[in-house]
Amino acid sequence: MIDCFYISVWVVGVWATDKYVVTPLALKGVDKLALDIFQWVSGIATLFTLLVYTVRDLWFIAVRTWSEMKEVNNVSQKKP
Secondary structure: OHHHHHHHHHHHHHHHHHHHHHHHHOOOOHHHHHHHHHHHHHHHHHHHHHHHHHHHHHHHHHHHHHHHHHHHHHHHHHOO
């Protein structure tokens, strides 16, 4: 859920920058290129961070599920 929020904020930020900075200032050439590079770098950094947290969360879920399944399996084997 929080991952979707971060992506939404990034998309709105890129859209707002394009609408309220690039278009009114009529950025062209090196200025527009620098802004585009900054937007791509910030986007990749944001998505990479979200990917790391998503993989970490999925790893925690897998370990907890495996642990619970092992516990349930041990309990069911001990019953006569």
